Amino acid sequence: MSNVSETSSRPDVENPAPPSLAGISAFPQDVPRWTPGATAEAGKKILLAAPRGYCAGVDRAVDAVERALELYGAPIYVRKEIVHNKFVVETLTERGVIFVEETDEVPEGARVVFSAHGVSPAVHAEAAARNLDTIDATCPLVTKVHKEAVRFASEDYDILLIGHDGHEEVEGTQGEAPDHIQVVNSPDEVDKVVVRDPDHVIWLSQTTLSVDETMETVRRLRERFPNLQDPPSDDICYATQNRQVAIKELAPRSDVVIIVGSANSSNSVRLVEVALDAGAKTAYRVDKADEMDVSWFDGATTVGLSSGASVPEILVRDVITRLGELGFGEVEEVRTATENVLFSLPKNLRGDLKEAGLLKEQPKRGKRRALPVQTV
Numbered sequence: 001m002s003n004v005s006e007t008s009s010r011p012d013v014e015n016p017a018p019p020s021l022a023g024i025s026a027f028p029q030d031v032p033r034w035t036p037g038a039t040a041e042a043g044k045k046i047l048l049a050a051p052r053g054y055c056a057g058v059d060r061a062v063d064a065v066e067r068a069l070e071l072y073g074a075p076i077y078v079r080k081e082i083v084h085n086k087f088v089v090e091t092l093t094e095r096g097v098i099f100v101e102e103t104d105e106v107p108e109g110a111r112v113v114f115s116a117h118g119v120s121p122a123v124h125a126e127a128a129a130r131n132l133d134t135i136d137a138t139c140p141l142v143t144k145v146h147k148e149a150v151r152f153a154s155e156d157y158d159i160l161l162i163g164h165d166g167h168e169e170v171e172g173t174q175g176e177a178p179d180h181i182q183v184v185n186s187p188d189e190v191d192k193v194v195v196r197d198p199d200h201v202i203w204l205s206q207t208t209l210s211v212d213e214t215m216e217t218v219r220r221l222r223e224r225f226p227n228l229q230d231p232p233s234d235d236i237c238y239a240t241q242n243r244q245v246a247i248k249e250l251a252p253r254s255d256v257v258i259i260v261g262s263a264n265s266s267n268s269v270r271l272v273e274v275a276l277d278a279g280a281k282t283a284y285r286v287d288k289a290d291e292m293d294v295s296w297f298d299g300a301t302t303v304g305l306s307s308g309a310s311v312p313e314i315l316v317r318d319v320i321t322r323l324g325e326l327g328f329g330e331v332e333e334v335r336t337a338t339e340n341v342l343f344s345l346p347k348n349l350r351g352d353l354k355e356a357g358l359l360k361e362q363p364k365r366g367k368r369r370a371l372p373v374q375t376v
């Protein structure tokens with residue numbers, strides 16, 4: 001495969017530039033037009049959740065890597081998976097991205113992108129010590145939680161970070177104030193929490209959790225610490241909340257719910273749990289259409305469908321096509337919110353693109369600014 005810088009500087013029909021993975025504009029979420037074929041069976045339908053798929057933070061991170069490839073050429077190093085989606089990571093790898101676990105795997109002086117999940121100050125320091133050129137694709141809504149952690153640590157609070165130990169986002173946030181933050185994984189861990197002053201405690205959270213489970217953890221924490229302080233604003237982000245609301249709406253009407261997303265995608269896994277809690281008879285997570293087992297749909301007439309915030313819409317289209325082959329010939333959109341959140345590219349990348357005259361697509365993406373976060 002030709003590398004990206006070559007194809008983008010020499011666009012022609014034989015070597016077309018690869019399609020962008022940046023999803024919000026590339027794959028608008030209109031309701032797919034499915035023309036019932038010979039296999040469509042009366043009464044069998046798909047309930048398609050909206051919103052679903054790419055969030056603003058994922059779109060920005062993927063776009064940042066694609067733009068970096070276009071501007072600087074391959075290889076571009078990325079610390080950890082840029083977003084938790086197998087298809088995105090595999091596609092970017094084919095285009096010249098080298099994914100590494102830690103910055104010490106990046107050659108001295110090379111360019112590295114930090115993923116949407118964020119990194120701790122220690123990682124920034126390691127990168128600086130190795131003279132790495134960094135592009136920080138941390139989602140602004142994760143950065144917001146980092147800032148809260150720094151602020152409340154400076155006020156000497158005990159910070160209870162509700163989230164999953166070992167998740168990159170949690171590691172990054174905890175790294176902002178390791179002496180003040182302890183992670184609470186679930187409601188069952190509340191009894192183990194030890195704080196210095198029960199009247200000087202605040203909770204924060206990972207951005208991609210189940211809203212209901214988090215509220216249960218907070219309820220139990222407050223039983224123990226009645227003066228527990230809430231975060232200044234929701235830490236569970238608008239995209240996570242919106243996708244959970246949509247799946248709750250369609251799950252009770254579904255015999256089977258399919259969530260497209262990778263196993264390490266926190267918000268995708270949460271969607272399966274939320275669907276089951278909301279009344280879906282069964283729910284499965286798949287990376288792609290060919291992972292679906294035909295037997296899952298025995299006797300089913302209605303399939304609910306959604307995707308995690310790191311999933312390109314093209315993978316959902318493939319699932320719809322496969323379900324169509326199995327007789328689910330009608331698609332009904334179940335929309336519970338409309339999203340209009342877009343984030344600007346990282347500042348240093350934007351500057352370099354501008355200098356190189358490569359911000360020409362900006363009018364199309366001209367709305368790339370942080371709009372007020374939409375919650376439901």
Ligand code: SF4
Nearest residue numbers: 055057058139207237
């Ligand atoms: Fe940002 Fe939310 Fe998307 Fe995570 S899921 S990248 S916090 S918008």
